[in-house]
Amino acid sequence: MLFDRTVMIAVLDPGGHVKVLLRQDDAGYPRVAIAIAKAWGALGMGQSGHLTAIL
DSSP, X not given: OOSOOOOEXXXXXXXXXXXXXXXXXXXXXXXXXXXXXXXXXXHHHTSOHHHHHHO
């Protein structure tokens, strides 16, 4: 498989604390760190994670 297409979603509060973490059953452990880091980056830029992915 060329790309891992599992889904992981992290939602942070304004203080950067994880409020919700949703993961697909077959998602690997590194995906947790990636989802949280992406949410942190979006929070720092003041944008949604979806807009950050497009950029």
